[in-house]
Amino acid sequence: MFDGLKDKLDSFRSDVEESAEDGSGADPEGAAEPEPPDEPSAETDGVEDTAAGDAPADADSPSRLQRAKAFATGKVVLEEEDLEEPLWNLEMALLESDVEMGVAEAILDQIRSNLVGETKSQMASTGDLVEDALRDALLEVISVGQFDxxxxxxxxxxxxxxxxxxxxxxxxxxxxxxxxxxxxxxxxxxxxxxxxxxxxxxxxxxxxxxxxxxxxxxxxxxxxxxxxxxxxxxxxxxxxxxxxxxxxxxxxxxxxxxxxxxxxxxxxxxxxxxxxxxxxxxxxxxxxxxxxxxxxxxxxxxxxxxxxxxxxxxxxxxxxxxxxxxxxxxxxxxxxxxxxxxxxxxxxxxxxxx
Ligand SMILES: Nc1nc2c(ncn2[C@@H]2O[C@H](COP(=O)(O)OP(=O)(O)OP(=O)(O)O)[C@@H](O)[C@H]2O)c(=O)[nH]1
Ligand SMILES: [Mg+2]
CATH class of the missing domain: 3.40.50.300 (P-loop containing nucleotide triphosphate hydrolases)
Structure with missing residues (x-):
């Protein structure tokens, strides 16, 4: 029952994992590594200072700061651009599974708001985060009106x-x-x-x-x-x-x-x-x-x-x-x-x- 849909949801998880690995996950890592020669020092300093807790407020946008902090404490942040392509693929998959358009959009919105900016422990897998977000989004639309x-x-x-x-x-x-x-x-x-x-x-x-x-x-x-x-x-x-x-x-x-x-x-x-x-x-x-x-x-x-x-x-x-x-x-x-x-x-x- 619903095996085709199951496979498609599973692909979404691996899509986000892949995208997060070569997306934002790599970003703070790059910033923390020895800086490239031409990199303006303010940015790198910003990251390292963040760990020390005294980054200048105007040096970085809040999300950069948040990411840098998260990285310093062993967490990374999922960004909207990591999700764009997987979400597009998921939308196509849902429509192929004959999910009604408005419902597919509601699922996507919910996942986006659950996952964007989400921090995760480096030990926990992106897959777990995606699974939770998918579960919440599906449950939200499927349980409408339920009674015993x-x-x-x-x-x-x-x-x-x-x-x-x-x-x-x-x-x-x-x-x-x-x-x-x-x-x-x-x-x-x-x-x-x-x-x-x-x-x-x-x-x-x-x-x-x-x-x-x-x-x-x-x-x-x-x-x-x-x-x-x-x-x-x-x-x-x-x-x-x-x-x-x-x-x-x-x-x-x-x-x-x-x-x-x-x-x-x-x-x-x-x-x-x-x-x-x-x-x-x-x-x-x-x-x-x-x-x-x-x-x-x-x-x-x-x-x-x-x-x-x-x-x-x-x-x-x-x-x-x-x-x-x-x-x-x-x-x-x-x-x-x-x-x-x-x-x-x-x-x-x-x-x-x-
Ligand atoms: N595989 C499967 N077949 C089912 C299921 N429910 C019903 N069927 C089959 O669908 C066919 C039609 O079932 P009916 O109960 O006669 O359908 P109906 O809606 O009463 O049909 P009408 O009275 O003609 O409108 C029958 O061959 C049932 O055995 C189901 O859950 N799974
Ligand atoms: Mg009948």
């Missing part, structure tokens, strides 16, 4: 209604089946309600999952009103003390205004506790754009990115939360019922950078 899903479900009044939305074939129905298993493992009962009254065969498909999982399915005939089916699901749950209603919807294109209006209706009639937008991790920026469109039609509370097992780029996982303000809550990592992982920003970032 398990806690939310556990504490909510029952039944909790969750409606799943998204375009065709991304894995909504499969995610619902996985979610029923996920909830069961945490002690919550669930009922499936098939709001996909549009596609032929939709009832049969979800019924197979319900039977395999031992869950009750509420379904109407093809062509029926999706809001009514999910509403029936809620009534069934209320009457039977079921904790969670998992409402499926038909896949629809975000460009189809009729079908998007139908989502609004479901949202209005059912008033779900949570609406989860489902899309494929591999869809990258398309998934980000669709998340926004679906959020506009029926406000989403979070996203599930499926097929992360087949995604080496990770662009959607990095971008969705920052762009939409709604967190990625789960990753689908395969076709089995257990292949649904909580999206944990910290462990993802550890995995990407560590």
């Amino acid at each position: 899903f398990d806690e939310r479900i556990a504490e909510a009044d029952k039944p909790v209604t969750i409606v799943f939305t998204g375009v065709n074939g991304v894995g909504k129905t499969t995610t619902i089946a996985k979610m029923a298993r996920y909830l069961e493992e945490r002690g919550h009962s669930s009922v499936l309600a098939n709001g996909d009254t549009y596609r032929a065969g939709a009832n049969e498909q979800i019924r197979e999952h319900a039977e395999a999982l031992g869950k009750r399915l509420i379904a109407h005939e093809q062509g029926g009103d999706p809001a009514a089916v999910i509403y029936d699901g809620v009534e069934y749950a209320e009457a039977n003390d079921v904790d969670v209603v998992l409402g499926d919807t038909a896949g629809r294109l975000h460009t189809s205004s009729d079908l998007m209006a139908q989502l609004e209706k479901i949202d209005r009639v059912v008033d779900p506790d949570l609406t989860l937008f489902v899309d494929e991790s591999v869809a990258g920026q398309d998934a980000v754009e669709r998340a926004q469109q679906f959020d506009d039609a029926a406000e989403i509370d979070g996203a599930v990115l499926t097929k992360a097992d087949a995604d080496s780029q990770g662009g959607a996982a990095i971008s969705v939360a920052y762009v939409t303000g709604k967190p990625v809550l789960f990753l689908g990592t395969g076709q089995g019922y257990d292949d649904l992982d909580r999206f944990d920003p910290e462990s993802l970032v550890d995995d990407l950078v560590g």
Whole structure:
């Protein structure tokens, strides 16, 4: 998962290391070595005096002074010019990984402000500094809007209604089946309600999952009103003390205004506790754009990115939360019922950078 992105982030670290070695790191070293014959003595004196703590204030710019001091105490400073080329390469790498432009820029800004002027012990590697800066920057964009899903479900009044939305074939129905298993493992009962009254065969498909999982399915005939089916699901749950209603919807294109209006209706009639937008991790920026469109039609509370097992780029996982303000809550990592992982920003970032 996200292996291509991992490699690219790793290249950034080695880029900065190389650049720092023949960039500013060498500078104070040069200044401290026996001075070249023509070097004005004030500058060299400035460096050495700095160690003695009495450099004339006007002899050097603060950053030079800072660098000289840092060098004298066994530290060097990373400068903006050391980072320029690596940051450019990183930006290209992020865009190649289908990270949304504004998100890539936010990551770069954060890294720049973390690293420029950073001093390091000569014993500690530049690589460690870069790793920390990358980790902070990624975490900042990935964790936008995160909340504890398990806690939310556990504490909510029952039944909790969750409606799943998204375009065709991304894995909504499969995610619902996985979610029923996920909830069961945490002690919550669930009922499936098939709001996909549009596609032929939709009832049969979800019924197979319900039977395999031992869950009750509420379904109407093809062509029926999706809001009514999910509403029936809620009534069934209320009457039977079921904790969670998992409402499926038909896949629809975000460009189809009729079908998007139908989502609004479901949202209005059912008033779900949570609406989860489902899309494929591999869809990258398309998934980000669709998340926004679906959020506009029926406000989403979070996203599930499926097929992360087949995604080496990770662009959607990095971008969705920052762009939409709604967190990625789960990753689908395969076709089995257990292949649904909580999206944990910290462990993802550890995995990407560590
Ligand atoms: N590899 C992989 N395949 C997945 C994942 N989630 C779903 N799929 C597969 O994606 C295909 C489509 O899944 P569905 O659950 O039918 O998708 P849907 O969004 O309900 O489709 P429509 O109802 O037609 O809009 C199926 O073959 C699933 O097995 C995942 O996390 N990883
Ligand atoms: Mg479906």
